[in-house]
Amino acid sequence: MQPGLSADQQFFQETTRKFLDARCSPADLRALAADPAGYRPGWWRQGAELGWTTPLVPEAAGGGSISGAGLADLSLAAFEFGRHAAPGPLIPANVAAFSLGRSASSGGGALAAWLERLLSGAATASWLRADPPGTDLGGASLTAGAGPGGGLVIDGQAPVAEAGADADVFLVTARAGSGMVHAVVDASAAGLHRRRLEGVDLTRRWARVELDAVAVPGDQVLPAPADAGFEASSTSDASGDLAERQLCIALCLQQAESVGAMQAAFDMTLEWTANRYSFGRPLSSYQEIKHRMADMRMWLEASYAITVAAIDALDAGRPDASELASAAKAYVGHFGPELVQDCVQIHGGIGVTFDHDLHLFLRRVTAGVPAYGSPAQHRRRLAGMVAERVAS
Amino acid sequence: MSEDVESFRRRARAWIRANLDPAPQGEAGIGRARSDERELARVARAREIQRALFDAGLAGICFPVEYGGQGLSLEHLGAFNQEVAGYDCAADLQIPTFTPCAAVILEFGTEEQKRAHLPAILRGEEMWMQFLSEPSGGSDVAGALTTAVRDGDEWVLNGSKIWTTGAWWADWGLCLARTNWDAPKHRGLTVFMLRIHQPGVEVHRIEMLNGNREFCQEFITDVRIPDSDRVGDIDQGWTVGTRWMFHERTAMGGGSPYVVRPAGSGSAGLVGSGDSLWPLVVAEGRSQDPTALDLVGEAHTLALVGSALTPRIGASMRSGALNDQASALARLYSGTRSVRYATIAYELSGQSGLAWDPEAGDPDPGVGYLMRQAACIGGGTTEMARNVISERVLGMPRETSHDRDTPFRDVPRGPAAG
Ligand SMILES: Cc1cc2nc3c(=O)[nH]c(=O)nc-3n(C[C@H](O)[C@H](O)[C@H](O)COP(=O)(O)OP(=O)(O)OC[C@H]3O[C@@H](n4cnc5c(N)ncnc54)[C@H](O)[C@@H]3O)c2cc1C
Numbered sequence: 001m002q003p004g005l006s007a008d009q010q011f012f013q014e015t016t017r018k019f020l021d022a023r024c025s026p027a028d029l030r031a032l033a034a035d036p037a038g039y040r041p042g043w044w045r046q047g048a049e050l051g052w053t054t055p056l057v058p059e060a061a062g063g064g065s066i067s068g069a070g071l072a073d074l075s076l077a078a079f080e081f082g083r084h085a086a087p088g089p090l091i092p093a094n095v096a097a098f099s100l101g102r103s104a105s106s107g108g109g110a111l112a113a114w115l116e117r118l119l120s121g122a123a124t125a126s127w128l129r130a131d132p133p134g135t136d137l138g139g140a141s142l143t144a145g146a147g148p149g150g151g152l153v154i155d156g157q158a159p160v161a162e163a164g165a166d167a168d169v170f171l172v173t174a175r176a177g178s179g180m181v182h183a184v185v186d187a188s189a190a191g192l193h194r195r196r197l198e199g200v201d202l203t204r205r206w207a208r209v210e211l212d213a214v215a216v217p218g219d220q221v222l223p224a225p226a227d228a229g230f231e232a233s234s235t236s237d238a239s240g241d242l243a244e245r246q247l248c249i250a251l252c253l254q255q256a257e258s259v260g261a262m263q264a265a266f267d268m269t270l271e272w273t274a275n276r277y278s279f280g281r282p283l284s285s286y287q288e289i290k291h292r293m294a295d296m297r298m299w300l301e302a303s304y305a306i307t308v309a310a311i312d313a314l315d316a317g318r319p320d321a322s323e324l325a326s327a328a329k330a331y332v333g334h335f336g337p338e339l340v341q342d343c344v345q346i347h348g349g350i351g352v353t354f355d356h357d358l359h360l361f362l363r364r365v366t367a368g369v370p371a372y373g374s375p376a377q378h379r380r381r382l383a384g385m386v387a388e389r390v391a392s
Numbered sequence: 393m394s395e396d397v398e399s400f401r402r403r404a405r406a407w408i409r410a411n412l413d414p415a416p417q418g419e420a421g422i423g424r425a426r427s428d429e430r431e432l433a434r435v436a437r438a439r440e441i442q443r444a445l446f447d448a449g450l451a452g453i454c455f456p457v458e459y460g461g462q463g464l465s466l467e468h469l470g471a472f473n474q475e476v477a478g479y480d481c482a483a484d485l486q487i488p489t490f491t492p493c494a495a496v497i498l499e500f501g502t503e504e505q506k507r508a509h510l511p512a513i514l515r516g517e518e519m520w521m522q523f524l525s526e527p528s529g530g531s532d533v534a535g536a537l538t539t540a541v542r543d544g545d546e547w548v549l550n551g552s553k554i555w556t557t558g559a560w561w562a563d564w565g566l567c568l569a570r571t572n573w574d575a576p577k578h579r580g581l582t583v584f585m586l587r588i589h590q591p592g593v594e595v596h597r598i599e600m601l602n603g604n605r606e607f608c609q610e611f612i613t614d615v616r617i618p619d620s621d622r623v624g625d626i627d628q629g630w631t632v633g634t635r636w637m638f639h640e641r642t643a644m645g646g647g648s649p650y651v652v653r654p655a656g657s658g659s660a661g662l663v664g665s666g667d668s669l670w671p672l673v674v675a676e677g678r679s680q681d682p683t684a685l686d687l688v689g690e691a692h693t694l695a696l697v698g699s700a701l702t703p704r705i706g707a708s709m710r711s712g713a714l715n716d717q718a719s720a721l722a723r724l725y726s727g728t729r730s731v732r733y734a735t736i737a738y739e740l741s742g743q744s745g746l747a748w749d750p751e752a753g754d755p756d757p758g759v760g761y762l763m764r765q766a767a768c769i770g771g772g773t774t775e776m777a778r779n780v781i782s783e784r785v786l787g788m789p790r791e792t793s794h795d796r797d798t799p800f801r802d803v804p805r806g807p808a809a810g
Contacts, residue, residue, distance in 0.1 A: 003707045004707060273788070284789055289788075290783070291775070291778040293786055294724065294777070294781035294785075295724070295778065297721065297782075297786060298724050301701060301705065301721050305697060305700040305704040306693075306696060308700070324700075327693045327696040330690070331694075331697050376686055378689070378693075379685070379686050379689025379690050381689070383684075383686070383689040387670060387673075387679060389667060390667055
């Protein structure tokens with residue numbers, strides 16, 4: 001589906017696909033529904049060996065990408081995650097690895113040690129994200145103040161943190177005065193309380209996490225990098241840029257995943273229309289159905305297009321990356337669920353049953369709607385960017 | 393060795409800045425009513441610009457050199473599109489003259505026809521129209537009733553074409569006509585090149601609901617055309633027609649190599665971007681209104697998605713990942729996007745879109761809204777695009793038809809067909 005991939009990228013995507021084919025069949029997913037983590041021990045480490053954790057981290061810091069465009073590479077895995085509705089903390093783990101990878105060497109021992117464990121898959125991370133001041137993308141309320149020895153004291157609550165119940169470590173992006181700070185917090189830190197939630201996805205997990213005066217030692221605070229390597233449009237300080245970049249990465253990966261889920265639902269439904277008969281004809285012979293499949297095919301192609309455009313812009317460090325990432329969320333976040341719900345409709349009664357596989361993908365796109373800012377919040381963010389540009 | 397993209401870009405930039413005027417606002421097309429004098433002046437100016445581009449070696453960037461083009465790549469065209477953003481670059485010639493008309497001649501014309509017409513087109517001397525739609529129907533293009541009868545070395549044409557935008561000032565029509573009423577629908581058609589201004593071709597103007605009078609209907613009576621003006625084989629017009637429709641859809645979706653489409657780099661220059669709506673929001677005092685912001689963001693999203701979609705589909709078609717019918721995806725997108733944009737613009741304009749001071753006001757959003765559906769009709773309807781996507785891209789069953797294997801003269805026609 002993706003034109004212009006190199007042989008190595010295709011190989012990477014195929015390896016992930018085969019791995020997930022073998023381990024994430026719909027029957028496997030149903031069996032995992034009762035599993036607290038949503039996946040079996042060892043699974044995440046195996047995935048890490050396939051390259052799920054390294055693409056956003058420089059080689060010097062223990063990472064490495066196939067093509068040099070790390071997000072483009074990683075998005076191929078994200079797409080396969082969506083197509084299989086696969087479990088695992090793909091997005092938070094990679095946002096955390098990316099953030100640590102930029103600063104582990106300069107930040108010293110603790111950060112480097114966590115990075116190593118994240119890259120190998122020995123540890124998993126959850127990401128607690130506050131919005132930079134003056135912005136509203138549904139972030140958590142997290143504030144950091146100065147602690148002893150260059151450390152921080154963080155307070156607040158993240159009502160819904162992906163993979164938060166089982167994470168070994170949290171990447172916390174918190175407000176500090178008019179800017180942002182980033183730190184890693186051990187799951188065992190005093191004052192950190194978490195509560196497992198039930199959610200819409202069969203194998204994705206969320207938790208409510210509270211931080212009650214959690215003290216973070218100085219060596220677990222990410223230093224503000226000199227070169228943000230990225231022009232954010234809304235904030236100018238380097239830590240703000242990091243927050244913006246984290247957000248864009250999460251948005252891109254999440255849309256890639258949603259596109260994969262859309263593709264799976266679409267393929268299933270196209271096949272169904274050919275095999276299901278009513279009035280002595282296949283459903284696929286009715287123009288009403290054909291036209292809806294055509295609309296869906298267009299939404300799917302458009303979703304791919306804007307997601308890949310955002311990924312390319314981010315990999316290239318282009319200034320329009322934020323705009324494209326928000327547009328991707330605004331578009332895919334709306335048309336993804338519309339597409340899969342229409343697939344349900346075209347399936348008829350069987351479409352709303354647990355035994356049918358369609359809901360696996362409906363769950364995945366539905367989970368994507370509010371995370372990292374809703375489509376409506378991103379539309380307003382885009383309007384803000386427009387206003388700023390027109391005014392200048 | 394052809395010129396590399398960057399030196400071409402520099403050359404184009406220098407020439408454009410020295411020679412072209414800023415693009416006139418809202419001038420071309422069907423958007424609003426204009427006087428005939430203004431329309432003719434605009435067309436004359438378009439021809440001049442095209443001639444100047446030709447003389448500067450910048451016309452027909454992706455057309456072959458032997459027919460007056462530059463023989464360059466899509467990347468060169470992309471660079472030109474960026475450089476020409478904001479300048480007047482003969483918009484009227486692009487569609488339908490360069491594509492589908494010139495594209496069809498390039499693909500199916502004889503060597504003589506190509507040498508006679510393509511350089512003239514690229515010099516701005518010939519403006520072409522598509523003579524496809526008929527009063528009896530436009531979606532069912534192959535159902536053309538206009539008839540050509542062979543008479544020695546000539547053909548005699550009779551019938552009527554309709555909805556041609558600008559035929560009253562254009563020079564030539566690419567005309568699909570029936571040459572065999574005993575063959576089934578698709579096997580009795582032939583394509584001709586028809587001089588518009590000649591005895592026997594009567595051009596009537598049709599007023600659109602916004603007052604624009606560019607729509608035309610042509611009445612063709614005993615017009616004689618030399619056989620040398622036939623494009624493609626006799627009765628094989630649908631072979632030509634299929635590619636013709638392809639070029640049209642590609643153009644409607646914005647991915648044609650044969651037309652110039654000014655494209656600002658970044659979103660400021662995007663067609664239908666949120667930037668173009670922001671002045672309305674400010675004028676209505678709604679720049680803090682979440683509903684208005686939501687609508688601007690939605691329009692902006694759709695514009696950004698559109699500008700990502702077209703090149704993606706083009707690349708997928710070139711790589712073979714999608715077949716060439718996939719241009720219908722871009723056509724469907726652009727139609728539905730334009731419709732949504734028109735709705736949003738009218739909503740954002742508030743009452744100033746409803747009634748305005750003719751001295752000062754700008755009627756665009758209200759009148760644009762009235763014309764909204766044109767974007768989903770002209771260039772082949774979005775329903776036809778959905779048919780193409782479902783049948784030719786997704787392989788779903790074709791609609792049953794009552795005209796496939798029957799001699800065309802026996803095919804049922806509704807009372808409206810005349
Ligand atoms: C701005 C503009 C410029 C145009 N310029 C030109 C031009 O230069 N040259 C030219 O030849 N024509 C031109 N047209 C005409 C245009 O191509 C036709 O209007 C169009 O193809 C539809 O044909 P029709 O109007 O006869 O409608 P019809 O074909 O009668 O269709 C009526 C309605 O029925 C739907 N419909 C028809 N068949 C099917 C089907 N099989 N399945 C589902 N739905 C169907 C259509 O989508 C439409 O909604 C232009 C039109 C516009 C609006």
